[in-house]
Each structure stands twice: as structure tokens, then as C-alpha cells.
Amino acid sequence: MRLVERATEELRSRLTARPIDGWVVVYRTIGGPPTFYQITDNGGWVAAGIEECTVFDTYEAACAASRRSRYLDKLLPPEKRVVKLRVEAIVTIEVEQDLPIDPLDALAEI
Numbered sequence: 001m002r003l004v005e006r007a008t009e010e011l012r013s014r015l016t017a018r019p020i021d022g023w024v025v026v027y028r029t030i031g032g033p034p035t036f037y038q039i040t041d042n043g044g045w046v047a048a049g050i051e052e053c054t055v056f057d058t059y060e061a062a063c064a065a066s067r068r069s070r071y072l073d074k075l076l077p078p079e080k081r082v083v084k085l086r087v088e089a090i091v092t093i094e095v096e097q098d099l100p101i102d103p104l105d106a107l108a109e110i
Contacts (some may be wrong), residue, residue: 004098017089022055023062027072037066045069050087059084065090 025037029047036053038046045068048054056062062082066072072080099106 004084005016008093008095012093015089015091015093017087018051019055019089020050020055020085020087022057022081023059023084024078025062025072026083026106027066027075030079037069037072039065047053052093055085 023029026034028034035047036050037047038052039054045065054065056065059082066080066082068090100109
């Protein structure tokens with residue numbers, strides 16, 4: 001694989017967001033930004049970004065998971081929501097020129 005192709009693939013992989021299709025729990029910490037709910041491997045939960053949030057198949061499953069958190073239970077209804085999201089990230093990268101660093105080498109290639 002050529003250097004430019006490899007660099008383009010690396011850039012594309014960093015820009016592509018996680019696809020999401022389902023229900024997520026979003027809440028706002030007191031005075032903080034919106035945060036998403038993630039179930040951990042041991043069955044607990046943590047605050048997460050959109051990249052790590054747990055996606056649920058149904059509204060009921062998302063509600064049941066959020067009720068396990070005492071912290072979320074204390075928040076007022078406007079500060080916690082269950083939202084159905086569909087996230088599709090499409091990244092287009094066009095390599096317009098691929099030239100060597102030295103201008104004389106670039107002229108020699110033309």
C-alpha cells in the first residue's frame with residue numbers, strides 16, 4: 001500500500017464515528033455537558049461519550065438500565081432522557097495532489 005493510501009485510510013478511520021441505531025440514555029450532570037450512559041463489564045455503569053454509550057434495542061430496556069443508577073434517579077426529568085438515535089457517519093476524503101516534498105522531484109514526475 002502506498003504511503004498516501006495508508007495515510008488516507010488512517011485519517012478516514014479516525015474521522016469515522018461509531019454507527020448507532022437504537023435507544024440511548026442521555027443525561028446532564030449538574031452544571032455539566034450532556035453525557036451518555038454506558039454499562040460496564042461488571043454490570044455497573046459509567047458516564048460515556050457517544051463513542052462508548054450502550055445502545056439498547058427497546059425503549060423499555062433503556063429505561064430499565066437507567067433506573068439501576070441512583071445518580072440518574074435523583075435527576076429531574078428534563079435532565080435525563082431516553083432517545084432513539086440513528087447515527088451514520090459518512091466521511092469523504094479526496095486526495096487532490098500527491099507530490100514529493102522537493103519541487104524539483106515534483107517537476108521531474110510531471
